Amino acid sequence: EYWPVSTASVDDILDELGILLTSGRLGDKNRALIKSIVQPEYDSGNVAKAVRMAQQLIFSTPEFHSTSVNRNLNDVRELTGYEEPPAAPYRAVVVFMMIGGAGSFNLLVPTGGCASGDQYQEYVAARGPTHSLPMANLTQFSAASSDQDCDTFGVNKEFNILAHLYDNNEAIFFANTGILAKKITKHDDWYDETPIQLFAHNTMVHEYYRGDPYQVNANTGVFGRILDKLKLLGYHTSANGAGAGSMMLTGDQQYNNPVSGVSTKAPSPLNEDPTIENIYEVVKQLNGVGEANNAVMSETWSSRVATALFEHEQMHEIASMPEFNVDSYGDGDGGGGTSGRFQAVIEFMKSRNYRKVNREVYVVKQDGYDHHGGNNVNDKFRTANNALDDFITALKEENLWESTTIVMGSDFGRSMGANSNGGSDHAWGGNYLMVGGSVKGGQILGRYPQPMSPENDYWIRGGRFIPTSPWEAVWNGIAQWMGVLNEDDLDWALPNRASFNKCGDLFSDMDLFVNGVCTCAECPDLTWAPTPPPTTVQPTPAPTPEPTPAPTPAPMSNPTGEP
Numbered sequence: 001e002y003w004p005v006s007t008a009s010v011d012d013i014l015d016e017l018g019i020l021l022t023s024g025r026l027g028d029k030n031r032a033l034i035k036s037i038v039q040p041e042y043d044s045g046n047v048a049k050a051v052r053m054a055q056q057l058i059f060s061t062p063e064f065h066s067t068s069v070n071r072n073l074n075d076v077r078e079l080t081g082y083e084e085p086p087a088a089p090y091r092a093v094v095v096f097m098m099i100g101g102a103g104s105f106n107l108l109v110p111t112g113g114c115a116s117g118d119q120y121q122e123y124v125a126a127r128g129p130t131h132s133l134p135m136a137n138l139t140q141f142s143a144a145s146s147d148q149d150c151d152t153f154g155v156n157k158e159f160n161i162l163a164h165l166y167d168n169n170e171a172i173f174f175a176n177t178g179i180l181a182k183k184i185t186k187h188d189d190w191y192d193e194t195p196i197q198l199f200a201h202n203t204m205v206h207e208y209y210r211g212d213p214y215q216v217n218a219n220t221g222v223f224g225r226i227l228d229k230l231k232l233l234g235y236h237t238s239a240n241g242a243g244a245g246s247m248m249l250t251g252d253q254q255y256n257n258p259v260s261g262v263s264t265k266a267p268s269p270l271n272e273d274p275t276i277e278n279i280y281e282v283v284k285q286l287n288g289v290g291e292a293n294n295a296v297m298s299e300t301w302s303s304r305v306a307t308a309l310f311e312h313e314q315m316h317e318i319a320s321m322p323e324f325n326v327d328s329y330g331d332g333d334g335g336g337g338t339s340g341r342f343q344a345v346i347e348f349m350k351s352r353n354y355r356k357v358n359r360e361v362y363v364v365k366q367d368g369y370d371h372h373g374g375n376n377v378n379d380k381f382r383t384a385n386n387a388l389d390d391f392i393t394a395l396k397e398e399n400l401w402e403s404t405t406i407v408m409g410s411d412f413g414r415s416m417g418a419n420s421n422g423g424s425d426h427a428w429g430g431n432y433l434m435v436g437g438s439v440k441g442g443q444i445l446g447r448y449p450q451p452m453s454p455e456n457d458y459w460i461r462g463g464r465f466i467p468t469s470p471w472e473a474v475w476n477g478i479a480q481w482m483g484v485l486n487e488d489d490l491d492w493a494l495p496n497r498a499s500f501n502k503c504g505d506l507f508s509d510m511d512l513f514v515n516g517v518c519t520c521a522e523c524p525d526l527t528w529a530p531t532p533p534p535t536t537v538q539p540t541p542a543p544t545p546e547p548t549p550a551p552t553p554a555p556m557s558n559p560t561g562e563p
Contacts, residue, residue: 004051010035010042017054022063027070030061030286037282053276060283062302068295070302075289076281077306086236086358091482093223094345094362094391094406097208097244098384100369101201102410103377104430106133106156108173108448111140113151116450126416126452126463131375131424139163146444148175153444158381161389162433169441172512174474175448176429176458178412178467179204181213182499185457190466199426199464201370204411209248211475216495217252222475223361224251224259225493229484231257235359240348242341245363256300258307262348262362264340266319267312280309314355324350330390338366338383342391349400359482369410373421392435402437405481405513407474416452416463429458429467434474438481440514445469445507472497473506480509481516485523 006012014035018026034057042050062070105127110119124132138154141163153173155163165171184190195213197203207213211222227237228251239249239259249259271279287302318324329343341364352360366387368380388406395401413430431448435441446469449456458466472494484490491497500506502520509516517524 002051002055007047007051010039010050010054013038013042013051013054017058021055021058022061023067025063025067025069026058026061027063027072029072029074030063030070033074033282033285034058037276049275056275056279057282057286060305061286062298065301066295066297068297070298071291071294072286072298072302073289073291074285076284077287077289077303079306079310081310082236082356085353085356088235088358088483090352090358090360090400090403092349092360092362092400092404093478093482094364094404095223095245095248096384096388096406096408097363097365098369098380098408098410099205099244099365099367100371100410101204101412101414101426102369102380102430103131103371103375103414103424104410104432105413105416106131106375106377107159107162107381107433108175108431108444109133109138109154109156110148110150110448110450111135111138111152111154113144114450115149119150119450119452122450122452128418130418130422131416141166143444145442148444148448149450150448153448156378156381158378159385161385161392162435165392165435166442170437170439171433171435171441172439173444174432174434174469175444175446176465176467177432177446177469177471177474178429179207179213180467180470180472180499181496183505184466186460186466187457190460198428199412201411201426204426206247208409208411208471209245211471212495214496217492219250220252221248221250222471222494223363224249224257226475226479226482226484227257227359227361228252228255229479229489229493230359230482231255233483233489235483236357238352238355238357238360240345240360240362242344242362242364244365248363249361253300256303256307258311260311260315262344264344264347267315269316270312284309318348318351318354321351321354324348324354326350326394329394330386338364338387339390341365342387343394346391346394346398346400349404350398371414372419372423372425374423375418388435395437405434405436405439405478407434407478408432409471413465416465425462427462427464428460429465432474434512436513438513438515440510440512440516445511446473470496470500470505472500474512477507477509477512477516477518480518480523481513485518485525487523 004013004016014031018024034054038050038054041053058064109123137157139157139160140152140154143153144151162171181194184193196207209221227239231237240262241249242262246259251257287305290299324347326343326347345362366384371377395404409432410430413427414424415427419425449465458468460466475494479490479493484493508518508520510519
């Protein structure tokens with residue numbers, strides 16, 4: 001147990017801790033503030049508690065967490081966030097991530113009207129008797145208006161809401177889509193030409209979230225970068241994970257845009273067994289406004305601490321307000337798991353006007369798709385179907401269906417045939433979907449594999465398909481729908497976009513949405529006045545009763561391709 005060499009005075013204690021914990025960098029103002037908190041306890045005779053208090057406070061300082069000199073004014077970073085309502089209407093994207101590698105060739109199946117033979121029988125031959133779906137287990141729909149080899153497809157009856165949404169022109173299927181660095185076939189050196197470790201959960205999920213195979217903007221996520229650009233363009237943004245997705249939502253560190261976690265439960269209170277009462281009010285001062293020449297690393301640490309504390313207060317405030325609760329929500333999978341995460345999303349969406357945001361992205365996960373032993377995908381699809389059905393019902397009740405898009409993804413598809421354990425193995429391309437009230441549904445985009453056999457130019461060992469559509473195709477249209485219209489901004493948000501033909505491989509928002517504005521060739525000029533940066537005011541003795549949304553860094557007047 002640590003004990004200072006000298007406890008003759010608080011200054012002696014701080015001298016030693018300053019050397020041990022900050023290499024002598026503890027600034028005069030932070031030292032004086034810490035001394036003012038510790039001195040009364042020391043004077044009361046409880047020296048051990050005084051030492052513990054000094055340690056805790058120094059641990060929270062930028063001097064401890066960075067190696068630069070901190071120049072702190074001790075003025076609380078009073079985060080005012082978005083002070084005015086946003087100009088543009090609200091839009092949200094919900095990424096539904098099926099963790100483990102969904103067996104999506106049991107989601108979408110060709111059933112008839114095929115130009116090249118009986119592709120349903122090809123499907124049965126490729127998947128085998130234990131993995132293929134009988135016709136009776138498929139809800140069929142017309143795909144005659146889609147550029148596919150077959151006019152009729154079926155969707156797994158356990159995911160029947162998709163067939164209903166498709167027939168209502170509110171669902172799009174993306175055939176044989178996945179992570180691609182560039183267009184390739186099995187005749188290319190596809191393994192070595194792909195700068196990603198294929199068929200592994202961690203690397204494929206990582207790349208799905210990042211959307212940056214050549215690490216042009218490493219350690220950022222595809223929607224983090226899209227939100228960065230939207231914020232610079234004047235939109236009021238929010239990034240939120242429901243069980244997963246922080247990697248996908250992380251933007252460039254220079255913009256310091258926060259990522260929040262949403263839950264149906266209020267966040268746990270901080271400092272439940274306090275050594276120092278109201279310690280976080282002191283921490284806010286220790287990480288207060290820096291001088292104009294404050295070191296960048298100290299400033300970064302302090303600003304993120306202030307943002308994190310603000311978010312925590314805001315989450316508590318929202319959780320305490322009954323108008324943001326959903327009193328009646330479908331039972332889905334019993335109110336927990338996938339259904340509970342979707343419920344958390346709709347409840348947080350209800351606070352959008354309170355938070356003054358108009359562009360949001362959520363990532364919701366569903367675990368359990370790694371079926372190496374047995375074929376249990378129908379059970380997972382049934383749970384997903386119920387959770388989506390409940391969520392869509394709630395969106396419609398809140399008049400958010402037309403302004404929300406839900407896109408489903410997964411690590412990868414699965415092998416066509418059964419393995420020796422009666423399950424299936426990690427593959428590559430898969431079939432995915434997008435639904436929403438503004439989606440230009442009733443179509444299958446991309447190319448469904450034909451033939452479903454080794455003769456196909458995209459069939460590789462183990463019964464896997466190389467994707468024929470990259471995720472960039474989907475993200476491109478969604479980014480435009482959200483408001484990223486400038487070519488340089490799109491290229492920065494989607495670093496691998498240039499590897500594909502803009503008018504042949506990528507989807508525009510007019511391809512995906514009934515209210516899209518971009519063709520593959522051009523987008524109109526449309527921006528919204530940037531939000532002013534937050535102000536900083538003098539510290540208050542207690543936290544404000546109504547926390548306000550996160551701050552916007554000073555926007556660039558002319559965003560470039562390389563912020």
